[in-house]
Amino acid sequence: MQAEGRIHAARQAAKTAVECIDDGVHFAIIAGVSTAQQLFPAPGQLAVSAPQTRAEAIRSIDRLQASGGTAMGAWLLLAAQLFAQRPGDIAHAILLTDGDNGERAGYLEQVLASIAGKFTCDSRGVGVNWKVSELRKIADALLGTVDIVANPAGLAAAFEQMMTKAMGKTSADVQLKVWTPVNSTVRFVKQVEPEVADLTGKRVEDGPRAGRYPLGSWGAESRDYHVCVDVQPGAAGDEMLAARISVVEGDTVHAQSLVRAVWTEDTALSTRINRQVAHYTGQAELAETIQAGIEARKAGDDRTATIKFGRAAQLAHASGNKATEELLATVVDIEDAATGTVRLRRKVEAADEMALDTRSTKTVRVGRAQ
Template sequence: MSDLPEFTIRVDHNPHLPAGGRETHAIIGVEATGEASASAGAGPAGPVTEAAEIIIIDASGSMSYSGKMAAAKRAAKAALNVLRDGVHFAVVAGANQPRMVYPQGRRLAEVSAASRRDAANAVSRLDAAGGTAIGSWLRLADELFTDHPHALRHTILLTDGKNQHETERDLDKALAQCSGRFVCDARGVGTDWDVAELRKISSALLGSFLDVPDPQDLEDDFREMTAMAMGKRVADVVLRVWTPQHAEVRFLKQMVPVVEDLTDRRTGTGLIGDYPIGAWGNEDREYHLCVEVPAGDIGRQMRAAWVKLIVPGTRDDPAERELAAGNVLVEWTDDEAKSTRINGRVAHHTGQSELAEAIQEGLEARRVGDEETATARLGRAVVLAGKVGNEQIAGLLDRVVDVIDLESGTVRLKRDVSKADEMSLDTRSVRTVRTAQRVEPESHPGTRATRPESRGEG
C-alpha cells in the first residue's frame, strides 16, 4: 500500500477550559497529498488503485420528457470517456426493476477502447418506460460489486422522480445492505424528485447529492463526478477517536466540503469509536469534534481525544494501517482571557452547521404553511450566510425571501418561488465554504502525519 497518499491531521481549537469546564470543541483538518493517478487512456503516473464504477440511469417513463433521457445518455457517455482503462464498470437502467444496459449478464466489464465504444452504443439504445424503485437499483449495484471486494467501489445514481414503486422500508433495507459496501453520488434532475430521499441515500452511502434543474448540465456534472472517482486512491478510511475514561464524544460532524453528522455512525465499544469517512484521493476535509471530559483542577492538562486515520485490514491482509494521528489537548485555567477565547475555525463551522439547520427548518415550515417559523428561521439563515461568507447560499436565499434588514435578519417570504429555487436552496444548504484564512493551531503540540507504511495500534 505504498501508493497511498500521505495523510496529515491538523487540530485547531482553544485548549483552555475555565474552572469546572467540561466541553471542548476542535476542528480536525485532514489532508491527503501525493502523486495522483492518470486520467483515462493515459499511462499511469504511479501505482493505480483497483476501481469499479457503476452508472445507474433512471429509465422510468417520466425521463422521456423535457429532454432528460437524451441528456442522461450524453452524460453517461461522458462518464464512460473518463473511466481509465482497466477499471471494471457497468451501466444500469433503473425502473420498477433494474436492468443491465452494459455488459450483458449480471457482471462488470473491464474498460478498454472496445468496451467503452460498445457501452456507449448500448446507452444510445436506452429508452424510458416504467416506474421508480431505487432500492432495487442499489441492491443490483451491490451484487455487481461482489466480485471486486478490494476495489474502490463507486456508483453514480441519476433519478428524476420519487421512489414510488417500492416502500420506504424497502429502500431503508437496501441502504442498510449497501452501507459500507460502496460510495454513491446521487443526482436529481428536474423538479419532481424528493430532496430528503436523495439526501438519505447519499448520506447512508457516504456520497454527495445535488440538484440538476437543467438536464443540459448533466454532462459536465457526470464528467466531474467520474474524474473525482478515478482520483480516489484509498477506500474505506475510518476516523478513529479515543477518549479517556468518563469522557464522551458529544458529536462528530463533517464540515467541509458538506455538513454531515457522523455521530450515530460510530462503531466500537468502550473508549474507542470508529467513524467511516469513505474513499480518499488528493483532497482535504474538515470535521467538528465535540468532547465532554471530567472537570479538572486549575493547571491540570489532559488529552481529551486522540484522533487517528485508519485503513482497516482485509481478509487477505488483516493488519490495519494508521495513516495519521492528532491530539486534542486541554488545560484548565483561571485566566478568563484564555478560557473565553473563541477559535476562529470552530466559530466559522459552528455557524455553517447552524446555517444548514436554519434553512432546512425554514423550508419545512414554509411547506406546511407555518409562515411565522419559516420567516424566523430563514431570516436567521440570511444573517448566518453573511457571517460565514457563504455567497452561494446568500444568493439562493434571495430567491426565497425579500431581505428587509440584513443585520437583524428581518425578511419577508416571497409569494412566487419556483420549485427549482426552493429545491436548490434545500439541496445546497449543507455545502460549506472554508475559512478565509487558516488559523494557526494553539500552542499545544500533538498533530502528526504518519507514513502509510506504518502500523496502527489497534
C-alpha cells in the same frame, strides 16, 4: 425517467460518464426502472474499461427507454452486489432520477442500512418531480453528494464532473479513529467542510474505548472535521489527555494528533471559542436553519419561515458563504443580511427551493471571506 427529452439527456450524460472511465477500471451500467436491470455488460458481470468496452457500453446506452418506474432500493442493491465482486477496490456509483421512489415504505431505508459503507454514491435529481429527502438519505448513508440538475441540458457536464472526480480517488476506505480514556467520551464527530455531514451514528467500535468513523474514498483533497469530546469535571490547573485522533486506512496510520483538556479559573480563557470551531458551528446552524425554513414554508407557517430564512441570511453573510446567500435570495428578498431582515417571496420556483435545500449543507472554509 418519464419524458423523452430527459431520457435523451440522460443517455448523453451516461455516455459522457463512460468516456471518462480510465482504462482498467471495472464498471457496469444499470437501467433504473421499476426493477434494477443491468444494461451492460451481461447480468452479474463487470466490464473492464478499454476503448472497445467503452464503445460497447455507449452503444448499449441507446437502449435506455423513457418508461418504467423508480426503485432506488433495488438499483442500489444491485450496485452493491456488483461491487462485492471487487473487495478492496474504490467503489463509486452515480444515481439519477426524475421521480419519487415507488418502492414500499421503508424498503429504501432497509437497503441503505444493509449496504452502508460498501460504496460511495453521488445522487442527482433532474427536473423537480423528485424528493430531496430521498436522495439525501442515500447521500448520508453512502457518504456521497446530492444535487439538482434543473435543466436536463446540464446533465452531461454534471456526470463528467462526478466521474472525473471519482477517477481521481486513490484511497478506498479512509477512517477517523478516535480513542478516549476512561474519563472521556465522544459527543459527536462531524464533517464540516466542504459540506456538513454528521458521522456520529456511523461509529464502528475498534477495541477498548476506540471507534472508527468512515470518511469514504479520498484523492488529492482536503476536508475539515469537528470532534467534540466530553470530560469529567476537574480542578483548576489539571490537565488530561481527552482523546487521540488518527486518520487510518486499514492498519495504516496516516496521521495522528492528541487532544488535551486543561482546567482554568481564567474566564477569558475558558469562554474563548476557537475561531474555526465558531465558524463551523455557524455553518452547521446555517444548514439546519435553511432546512427548518423550507419545512415551515411548505407547512404554510410564513412567520417561522421568515424568521428561519432571516437567521440563515445573517449566518451566510457573516461567514462569507456567498453561494448560499445567493440561493436564499431566490426564496426571500434580503433587505438587510447583516441583521437578518428578509421578506418571503410570494412566488418561488420549485427548482430554486430544491436547489437551496440540496445545497444548504455546503460550507465555506474558515478565513475564506473573513
